[in-house]
Amino acid sequence: MVILITGISSGFGLAMARQLSADGHTVYGTVRREVEQLPGVHYLRADVRDTASVQAAVEAVLQAEGRIDVLINNAGMGIGGPVEFAPEDDVKLQMDTNFMGQVRFTQAVLPAMRKQGSGRILCFSSIGGVMGLPFQGFYSASKFAVEGFCEALQIEVRRHGIQVILIEPGDFSTGFTAARIKQLSDEAAAAYPLLRQSVSSFEKDEQTGLKPEYLAKKIAKIVRCKHPKFRYVIATFIQKLSIPVKRILPARTFVKVLSLFYSVK
Ligand SMILES: NC(=O)c1ccc[n+]([C@@H]2O[C@H](COP(=O)([O-])OP(=O)(O)OC[C@H]3O[C@@H](n4cnc5c(N)ncnc54)[C@H](OP(=O)(O)O)[C@@H]3O)[C@@H](O)[C@H]2O)c1
Secondary structure (H helix, E strand, C coil): CEEEECCCCCHHHHHHHHHHHHCCCEEEEEECCCCCCCCCCEEEECCCCCHHHHHHHHHHHHHHHCCCCEEEECCCCCEECCHHHCCHHHHHHHHHHHHHHHHHHHHHHHHHHHHHCCEEEEEECCHHHCCCCCCCHHHHHHHHHHHHHHHHHHHHHHHHCEEEEEEEECCECCCHHHHCEECCCHHHHHHCCCHHHHHHHHHHHHHCCECHHHHHHHHHHHHHCCCCCCEEEECCHHHHHHHHHHHHCCHHHHHHHHHHHCCCC
16 A cells, blocks of 8 residues: 655654555655655655645655555644643644644645545544643644544545544653643743643653554554544553543543643642
Protein backbone atom coordinates (compact mmCIF):
# COMPACT_ATOMS: atom_id res chain seq x y z
CA MET A 1 0.00 0.00 0.00
CA VAL A 2 1.08 3.58 -0.60
CA ILE A 3 0.97 5.40 2.74
CA LEU A 4 1.53 9.10 3.42
CA ILE A 5 2.23 10.08 7.05
CA THR A 6 2.48 13.68 8.25
CA GLY A 7 5.16 14.61 10.80
CA ILE A 8 7.65 11.72 10.84
CA SER A 9 10.55 13.57 12.47
CA SER A 10 9.74 12.12 15.91
CA GLY A 11 7.26 10.32 18.16
CA PHE A 12 4.34 8.45 16.59
CA GLY A 13 5.19 9.56 13.05
CA LEU A 14 8.71 8.17 13.25
CA ALA A 15 7.56 4.91 14.86
CA MET A 16 4.75 4.44 12.30
CA ALA A 17 7.07 5.16 9.35
CA ARG A 18 9.53 2.54 10.66
CA GLN A 19 6.83 -0.07 11.36
CA LEU A 20 4.81 0.40 8.14
CA SER A 21 7.93 0.41 5.99
CA ALA A 22 9.16 -2.80 7.72
CA ASP A 23 5.74 -4.30 6.92
CA GLY A 24 6.48 -3.80 3.22
CA HIS A 25 4.35 -0.74 2.51
CA THR A 26 5.55 2.14 0.36
CA VAL A 27 5.90 4.89 2.94
CA TYR A 28 6.11 8.62 2.34
CA GLY A 29 6.48 10.94 5.31
CA THR A 30 6.61 14.68 5.76
CA VAL A 31 9.13 16.66 7.77
CA ARG A 32 9.78 20.35 8.09
CA ARG A 33 13.46 20.16 9.03
CA GLU A 34 16.59 18.10 8.34
CA VAL A 35 16.39 14.73 10.10
CA GLU A 36 18.28 11.48 10.01
CA GLN A 37 16.39 9.44 7.40
CA LEU A 38 15.02 5.93 7.83
CA PRO A 39 16.14 3.62 5.04
CA GLY A 40 13.35 2.80 2.58
CA VAL A 41 11.15 5.73 3.63
CA HIS A 42 10.56 8.60 1.19
CA TYR A 43 10.92 12.03 2.79
CA LEU A 44 8.96 15.09 1.70
CA ARG A 45 9.09 18.65 3.01
CA ALA A 46 5.78 20.04 4.25
CA ASP A 47 4.46 22.30 6.97
CA VAL A 48 0.82 21.47 7.69
CA ARG A 49 0.18 25.22 8.13
CA ASP A 50 1.29 25.96 4.58
CA THR A 51 -1.30 24.90 1.97
CA ALA A 52 1.14 25.11 -0.96
CA SER A 53 3.63 22.77 0.74
CA VAL A 54 0.80 20.33 1.57
CA GLN A 55 -0.41 20.28 -2.06
CA ALA A 56 3.16 19.82 -3.31
CA ALA A 57 3.76 16.85 -0.97
CA VAL A 58 0.56 15.10 -2.09
CA GLU A 59 1.36 15.85 -5.75
CA ALA A 60 4.84 14.36 -5.34
CA VAL A 61 3.40 11.05 -4.05
CA LEU A 62 0.78 10.93 -6.82
CA GLN A 63 3.43 11.67 -9.46
CA ALA A 64 5.65 8.87 -8.19
CA GLU A 65 3.06 6.22 -7.28
CA GLY A 66 -0.13 7.22 -9.11
CA ARG A 67 -2.16 6.64 -5.93
CA ILE A 68 -2.40 7.15 -2.17
CA ASP A 69 -4.04 4.32 -0.28
CA VAL A 70 -3.66 5.66 3.25
CA LEU A 71 -3.20 9.16 4.64
CA ILE A 72 -2.17 9.36 8.28
CA ASN A 73 -2.87 12.83 9.66
CA ASN A 74 -0.45 12.66 12.56
CA ALA A 75 1.44 15.99 12.77
CA GLY A 76 0.46 18.05 15.78
CA MET A 77 1.55 19.99 18.86
CA GLY A 78 0.10 21.25 22.11
CA ILE A 79 -0.23 24.49 24.02
CA GLY A 80 -0.66 24.39 27.79
CA GLY A 81 -1.80 26.77 30.50
CA PRO A 82 -5.00 28.44 31.65
CA VAL A 83 -7.50 29.41 28.97
CA GLU A 84 -7.53 32.91 30.45
CA PHE A 85 -3.83 33.47 29.80
CA ALA A 86 -3.49 31.92 26.34
CA PRO A 87 -2.18 34.47 23.83
CA GLU A 88 -4.37 34.68 20.74
CA ASP A 89 -1.41 33.76 18.49
CA ASP A 90 -0.85 30.54 20.43
CA VAL A 91 -4.53 29.62 20.14
CA LYS A 92 -4.38 30.26 16.38
CA LEU A 93 -1.20 28.17 16.10
CA GLN A 94 -2.91 25.34 17.98
CA MET A 95 -5.98 25.28 15.75
CA ASP A 96 -4.05 25.92 12.55
CA THR A 97 -1.68 23.02 13.21
CA ASN A 98 -3.90 20.37 14.76
CA PHE A 99 -7.19 21.06 13.00
CA MET A 100 -6.50 23.01 9.80
CA GLY A 101 -3.37 20.91 9.19
CA GLN A 102 -5.52 17.77 9.01
CA VAL A 103 -8.12 19.59 6.91
CA ARG A 104 -5.44 20.69 4.41
CA PHE A 105 -3.99 17.20 3.93
CA THR A 106 -7.43 15.60 3.78
CA GLN A 107 -8.67 18.02 1.13
CA ALA A 108 -5.48 17.48 -0.85
CA VAL A 109 -5.80 13.66 -1.00
CA LEU A 110 -9.57 13.39 -1.47
CA PRO A 111 -9.70 14.04 -5.25
CA ALA A 112 -7.23 11.20 -5.90
CA MET A 113 -8.96 8.85 -3.44
CA ARG A 114 -12.34 9.58 -5.00
CA LYS A 115 -10.93 8.76 -8.46
CA GLN A 116 -9.43 5.53 -7.10
CA GLY A 117 -12.75 4.69 -5.47
CA SER A 118 -10.81 3.74 -2.34
CA GLY A 119 -8.67 5.13 0.45
CA ARG A 120 -8.27 5.34 4.16
CA ILE A 121 -7.71 8.52 6.19
CA LEU A 122 -6.47 8.08 9.76
CA CYS A 123 -6.82 11.23 11.84
CA PHE A 124 -5.01 11.69 15.15
CA SER A 125 -7.31 12.91 17.87
CA SER A 126 -6.60 12.17 21.55
CA ILE A 127 -8.41 11.16 24.71
CA GLY A 128 -8.27 14.95 25.12
CA GLY A 129 -10.50 15.09 22.03
CA VAL A 130 -13.26 13.30 23.93
CA MET A 131 -13.03 15.21 27.23
CA GLY A 132 -11.83 18.76 27.91
CA LEU A 133 -8.54 18.57 29.82
CA PRO A 134 -7.73 21.33 32.32
CA PHE A 135 -4.81 23.57 31.32
CA GLN A 136 -4.96 22.01 27.85
CA GLY A 137 -8.24 23.62 26.87
CA PHE A 138 -7.18 24.69 23.39
CA TYR A 139 -5.42 21.40 22.70
CA SER A 140 -8.70 19.66 23.59
CA ALA A 141 -10.61 22.15 21.42
CA SER A 142 -8.37 21.37 18.44
CA LYS A 143 -8.95 17.62 18.88
CA PHE A 144 -12.72 18.07 19.44
CA ALA A 145 -12.66 19.88 16.07
CA VAL A 146 -10.89 16.89 14.51
CA GLU A 147 -13.54 14.58 15.99
CA GLY A 148 -16.45 16.61 14.57
CA PHE A 149 -14.83 16.97 11.17
CA CYS A 150 -14.18 13.22 10.96
CA GLU A 151 -17.70 12.27 12.06
CA ALA A 152 -19.12 14.34 9.19
CA LEU A 153 -16.46 13.35 6.66
CA GLN A 154 -16.91 9.61 7.12
CA ILE A 155 -20.53 9.94 6.03
CA GLU A 156 -19.70 12.14 3.03
CA VAL A 157 -16.98 9.90 1.58
CA ARG A 158 -18.36 6.43 2.36
CA ARG A 159 -20.01 6.05 -1.02
CA HIS A 160 -16.62 6.76 -2.67
CA GLY A 161 -15.07 3.80 -0.92
CA ILE A 162 -13.09 6.01 1.46
CA GLN A 163 -12.89 5.20 5.17
CA VAL A 164 -12.18 7.77 7.88
CA ILE A 165 -10.71 6.51 11.15
CA LEU A 166 -10.15 8.41 14.39
CA ILE A 167 -7.14 7.51 16.52
CA GLU A 168 -7.42 8.52 20.19
CA PRO A 169 -4.15 7.92 22.05
CA GLY A 170 -3.73 8.28 25.79
CA ASP A 171 -0.41 9.33 27.34
CA PHE A 172 2.68 8.39 25.34
CA SER A 173 6.30 9.28 25.75
CA THR A 174 7.20 11.21 22.56
CA GLY A 175 8.63 14.60 21.64
CA PHE A 176 5.19 16.11 22.33
CA THR A 177 5.88 17.08 25.96
CA ALA A 178 9.12 18.95 25.20
CA ALA A 179 7.52 20.69 22.20
CA ARG A 180 4.54 21.98 24.22
CA ILE A 181 4.25 25.79 24.36
CA LYS A 182 3.31 26.66 27.96
CA GLN A 183 1.97 29.69 29.75
CA LEU A 184 3.21 29.21 33.32
CA SER A 185 3.98 32.85 34.14
CA ASP A 186 3.96 34.07 37.77
CA GLU A 187 0.76 35.98 36.97
CA ALA A 188 -0.94 32.84 35.63
CA ALA A 189 0.35 30.76 38.56
CA ALA A 190 -0.90 33.36 41.05
CA ALA A 191 -4.36 33.33 39.47
CA TYR A 192 -4.42 29.52 39.20
CA PRO A 193 -2.41 28.22 42.19
CA LEU A 194 -2.59 24.58 41.09
CA LEU A 195 -1.42 25.33 37.54
CA ARG A 196 2.26 24.36 37.81
CA GLN A 197 1.55 21.27 39.91
CA SER A 198 -1.10 20.10 37.47
CA VAL A 199 1.04 20.69 34.37
CA SER A 200 4.06 18.95 35.84
CA SER A 201 1.83 16.04 36.91
CA PHE A 202 0.31 15.47 33.46
CA GLU A 203 3.68 15.98 31.77
CA LYS A 204 5.13 13.30 34.05
CA ASP A 205 2.29 10.98 33.02
CA GLU A 206 3.19 11.64 29.37
CA GLN A 207 6.90 11.08 29.86
CA THR A 208 6.33 7.84 31.73
CA GLY A 209 3.58 6.81 29.34
CA LEU A 210 3.46 4.09 26.70
CA LYS A 211 6.10 3.92 23.96
CA PRO A 212 5.23 5.11 20.43
CA GLU A 213 6.24 1.69 19.03
CA TYR A 214 3.20 0.22 20.84
CA LEU A 215 0.91 2.59 18.96
CA ALA A 216 2.74 1.97 15.67
CA LYS A 217 1.99 -1.77 15.92
CA LYS A 218 -1.71 -1.03 16.52
CA ILE A 219 -1.76 1.34 13.53
CA ALA A 220 -0.15 -1.32 11.34
CA LYS A 221 -3.01 -3.67 12.29
CA ILE A 222 -5.64 -1.00 11.57
CA VAL A 223 -4.06 -0.37 8.15
CA ARG A 224 -4.23 -4.13 7.38
CA CYS A 225 -7.74 -4.62 8.82
CA LYS A 226 -10.39 -5.24 6.15
CA HIS A 227 -13.25 -3.70 8.10
CA PRO A 228 -11.78 -1.15 10.52
CA LYS A 229 -13.82 0.60 13.21
CA PHE A 230 -14.37 4.36 13.11
CA ARG A 231 -12.66 4.99 16.48
CA TYR A 232 -9.67 3.42 18.19
CA VAL A 233 -8.61 4.36 21.70
CA ILE A 234 -4.95 3.39 22.13
CA ALA A 235 -4.06 3.76 25.80
CA THR A 236 -3.63 2.01 29.13
CA PHE A 237 -6.66 0.23 30.59
CA ILE A 238 -7.35 3.04 33.10
CA GLN A 239 -7.15 5.76 30.47
CA LYS A 240 -9.41 3.78 28.14
CA LEU A 241 -11.87 3.40 31.00
CA SER A 242 -12.19 7.20 31.32
CA ILE A 243 -14.23 7.30 28.10
CA PRO A 244 -17.14 5.02 29.12
CA VAL A 245 -16.92 6.52 32.63
CA LYS A 246 -17.56 9.98 31.15
CA ARG A 247 -20.58 8.60 29.30
CA ILE A 248 -22.02 6.86 32.38
CA LEU A 249 -21.32 9.25 35.28
CA PRO A 250 -23.41 12.36 35.90
CA ALA A 251 -21.49 15.31 34.39
CA ARG A 252 -20.85 16.92 37.80
CA THR A 253 -19.38 13.71 39.23
CA PHE A 254 -17.16 13.21 36.19
CA VAL A 255 -15.77 16.75 36.55
CA LYS A 256 -14.87 15.94 40.17
CA VAL A 257 -13.06 12.76 39.12
CA LEU A 258 -11.17 14.55 36.33
CA SER A 259 -10.25 17.42 38.69
CA LEU A 260 -8.76 14.94 41.15
CA PHE A 261 -6.88 13.17 38.39
CA TYR A 262 -5.44 16.43 37.07
CA SER A 263 -4.60 17.78 40.55
CA VAL A 264 -6.86 20.79 40.17
CA LYS A 265 -9.19 19.99 43.07
N1 LIG B 1 2.19 11.92 22.86
C1 LIG B 1 0.98 11.84 23.34
O1 LIG B 1 0.80 11.54 24.55
C2 LIG B 1 -0.22 12.07 22.46
C3 LIG B 1 -1.48 11.74 22.98
C4 LIG B 1 -2.60 11.93 22.18
C5 LIG B 1 -2.46 12.42 20.89
N2 LIG B 1 -1.22 12.75 20.40
C6 LIG B 1 -1.15 13.28 19.03
O2 LIG B 1 -0.27 12.47 18.27
C7 LIG B 1 0.25 13.24 17.19
C8 LIG B 1 1.76 13.07 17.11
O3 LIG B 1 2.35 13.61 18.28
P1 LIG B 1 3.61 12.96 19.00
O4 LIG B 1 3.17 12.60 20.36
O5 LIG B 1 4.26 11.95 18.15
O6 LIG B 1 4.52 14.28 19.17
P2 LIG B 1 5.96 14.67 18.57
O7 LIG B 1 6.96 13.62 18.91
O8 LIG B 1 6.20 16.06 19.03
O9 LIG B 1 5.73 14.65 16.99
C9 LIG B 1 4.94 15.61 16.37
C10 LIG B 1 5.24 15.64 14.89
O10 LIG B 1 4.40 16.64 14.28
C11 LIG B 1 5.23 17.51 13.53
N3 LIG B 1 4.69 18.86 13.41
C12 LIG B 1 4.34 19.73 14.39
N4 LIG B 1 3.90 20.87 13.86
C13 LIG B 1 3.97 20.72 12.51
C14 LIG B 1 3.68 21.56 11.40
N5 LIG B 1 3.22 22.81 11.55
N6 LIG B 1 3.87 21.07 10.15
C15 LIG B 1 4.36 19.83 9.97
N7 LIG B 1 4.68 18.99 10.96
C16 LIG B 1 4.48 19.44 12.21
C17 LIG B 1 6.55 17.53 14.27
O11 LIG B 1 7.58 18.03 13.43
P3 LIG B 1 8.81 18.91 14.02
O12 LIG B 1 9.79 17.92 14.57
O13 LIG B 1 9.30 19.66 12.84
O14 LIG B 1 8.23 19.80 15.09
C18 LIG B 1 6.68 16.04 14.60
O15 LIG B 1 7.15 15.33 13.47
C19 LIG B 1 -0.21 14.67 17.42
O16 LIG B 1 -1.32 14.94 16.60
C20 LIG B 1 -0.61 14.68 18.89
O17 LIG B 1 -1.58 15.65 19.17
C21 LIG B 1 -0.11 12.60 21.16
